[in-house]
Amino acid sequence: MVRGMLRLLAYGTAAAWVLLGGGCGRDAARAVSVVGSTSIQPFAEFLAEEYDKKNPGQRVEVQGGGSTAGLQATANGLADIGTCSRALKPDEAEQFTQTLIARDGVAIVVNPTNPVNGLTSEQLRGLFSGRIRNWREVGGRDGPVRPITREEGSGTRESFVNLIMGKERISRAALTQESNGAVKELVKGDPAAVGYMSLGLVGEELKAVSVDGVTPTAENVLAGTYKLARPFLFVTKGPARPDAQRFIDFVLSPEGQKILETEGLVRAR
Amino acid sequence: MKQDKAISLVLLLIALSAISGLALITVFIFKEGLPIILRVGGRDFFLSSDWEPSAGHFGILSMIAGSLAVTAGAMVIGLVFGLGVAIVLTQFCPAGLAAVLKPAIELLAGIPSVVYGFMGVVTLVPLIRTYLGGPGLSVLASSIVLGIMVLPTVTSISIDALQAVPRPYWEGSIALGATQWQTAHMVMLKAARSGIVTAAILGMGRAIGETMAVIMVAGNPLEIPHSILDPVRTLTSNIALEMGYASGQHRQALFATGVTLFVIIMVLNTVALVASRRYARRGGAR
Numbered sequence: 094m095v096r097g098m099l100r101l102l103a104y105g106t107a108a109a110w111v112l113l114g115g116g117c118g119r120d121a122a123r124a125v126s127v128v129g130s131t132s133i134q135p136f137a138e139f140l141a142e143e144y145d146k147k148n149p150g151q152r153v154e155v156q157g158g159g160s161t162a163g164l165q166a167t168a169n170g171l172a173d174i175g176t177c178s179r180a181l182k183p184d185e186a187e188q189f190t191q192t193l194i195a196r197d198g199v200a201i202v203v204n205p206t207n208p209v210n211g212l213t214s215e216q217l218r219g220l221f222s223g224r225i226r227n228w229r230e231v232g233g234r235d236g237p238v239r240p241i242t243r244e245e246g247s248g249t250r251e252s253f254v255n256l257i258m259g260k261e262r263i264s265r266a267a268l269t270q271e272s273n274g275a276v277k278e279l280v281k282g283d284p285a286a287v288g289y290m291s292l293g294l295v296g297e298e299l300k301a302v303s304v305d306g307v308t309p310t311a312e313n314v315l316a317g318t319y320k321l322a323r324p325f326l327f328v329t330k331g332p333a334r335p336d337a338q339r340f341i342d343f344v345l346s347p348e349g350q351k352i353l354e355t356e357g358l359v360r361a362r
Numbered sequence: 363m364k365q366d367k368a369i370s371l372v373l374l375l376i377a378l379s380a381i382s383g384l385a386l387i388t389v390f391i392f393k394e395g396l397p398i399i400l401r402v403g404g405r406d407f408f409l410s411s412d413w414e415p416s417a418g419h420f421g422i423l424s425m426i427a428g429s430l431a432v433t434a435g436a437m438v439i440g441l442v443f444g445l446g447v448a449i450v451l452t453q454f455c456p457a458g459l460a461a462v463l464k465p466a467i468e469l470l471a472g473i474p475s476v477v478y479g480f481m482g483v484v485t486l487v488p489l490i491r492t493y494l495g496g497p498g499l500s501v502l503a504s505s506i507v508l509g510i511m512v513l514p515t516v517t518s519i520s521i522d523a524l525q526a527v528p529r530p531y532w533e534g535s536i537a538l539g540a541t542q543w544q545t546a547h548m549v550m551l552k553a554a555r556s557g558i559v560t561a562a563i564l565g566m567g568r569a570i571g572e573t574m575a576v577i578m579v580a581g582n583p584l585e586i587p588h589s590i591l592d593p594v595r596t597l598t599s600n601i602a603l604e605m606g607y608a609s610g611q612h613r614q615a616l617f618a619t620g621v622t623l624f625v626i627i628m629v630l631n632t633v634a635l636v637a638s639r640r641y642a643r644r645g646g647a648r
Binding site: 158159160161162165239244245246247262265266267268269270271275278279282283285286 | 414416424488497499578581582583585593595606607
C-alpha cells in the first residue's frame, strides 16, 4: 500500500517536471530577451511593457547586468538583443550589428544644497582624479570633495572616462557604486558628493550642473552642444530573429521614440 | 537487511556527491585563479593596491586590508554583544524569558542580507555621515551591519557551549562562595571556551564572506582605509561588483581574488582551531 502510494508520487512528480520543463521551453522560445546596460534597462522595460500591450502574446524580457555583459550574452546567444550604453569598440563593431535607439546625456550631479552650478571639463578631471580636494577651489563652500564613480565595465563609466577623463585616471579614493540608482541615492544624501549618471534618470532630487557652460538638457544633447553624450545601442549577432526585429522596429517607430523622449532621452533621429 | 544496505549505500553516495561538490569548486577556482597570480607575480598581486584591470594592473592589497578590517570590526561587535547575550541568557535570566529571547535572536539569521544592507544605507550611513563625518559609507558602518548579522551564530553556539558545561562546575563554584558573576566568567566561560572559539570562527566565516550588505554600506573605493570612518572595498564586494562585466584576464583576476579569500578563510580557521585545541589541552591539564 505504502509502496504503491510512493510509486504514484514518483510518477506524479516526474510527469509534473516533464510538463513544467516543456512549458518553460516553449515560453523561452517565444520571449525575446533583452540583456545589458543598467542605464538602458528602465527604458527598455517601459518599452517592453508598451510593446506587450500592443502585441498580446509576444513577450519581451528585459535584464540588466551591464553593457559588456549584454554584449557577451548576445555573442553567446543567451540574449536576442544586447543593450549597450557606450560606443562599440572597433572589434565589437565588427562582431555585432548595431542599431542606435536613442542618445543620452551623462549628467554631472551634485547635492541640491551644493552652490556650484557649473563646472569645466578641466575642473571635472581635477575633481575625479583627486587633484581638487576642496569645493572652494571650484567656487563652492569650504569642504572636502567626494567623487562617486561606477565600477569597471559600466557603460556610463566608460563614456565618462572617454569624454572627460581622457588619459587621467579616476582617483582610487573614489567611492564605487554599482548602479545609477545607487549613485543617485548617495549624492542625494551627501552634500560633498559629485557623481555622474544617465541624464534621463536624474529626476528632481539632484542638481545636474552645466559642463563648460552648457546645461545638460535633451535639446542640447540633440543639438550636439552638450558634449557629454553617448549612444544607446541595441546590438544583435548578425540579423535579428524576426520577433526580435519586430521589437526593434517598434522602438524605432515614431511611437517608440516618443516614449523614449517623454522618459527623458534624446531621440535617435 | 538488503534494504538497509541499499539505503546506506544511497546515503553514502549523497554524502560523497556533496563533498565532491566542494572539491570541484576548490579545484575550479584554483584552476581559474592561480595562473594569473603566477603571471602577475605574487608581489604585484598581493602587495600592491593598484587595481585597474583594463590597464593590466591587478593589485588587491587594499581589498585584503578591507576584508580584514571589516571582519575584525564585525567580530568585536559580534563577540561583545553575542557573548553578553549568551552569558545573560544562560546565567542570569529566568528560564522562561530565555526560552523567548533565544529564538528571537535566532530569527535575525532569517533576515536576508540585502535587507541588512538597505537598513544600513538608509539609517546607519546618514547617522555616521552627520555625527561622525566622512562619507558615512565606512568600515564602521560595515562592521556594525556585519556585527548584527553574525550575532545569531555567535549567540546560539555560545549558549549551547555554556549549557553543555556540567552542572557540578557551577554548583562547586557557588559552594565555594563565588558570586554568580565570578562563577560565570571564571568557571563557566573558561569551561565553555572551545565552544565559544567555534562560535567566533563560524561568525568570522560569515562576516568575511558576506557580500551584498557590504557592497551597499562600504563605499568600495580602491584605497586602504586609514580610519574606521573611511570607506573600504572587500574581496567579496570586488568580485560581485565587477563579475558582470569581467572577461579574459579581468575574470581570472576575480577568480584569483576568490582564491585569496579562500586561503585567508582557511588560514584563519586553522589558526583558531589549533589555538582552541591548545588552550583546551592546557586547561585540562591544570
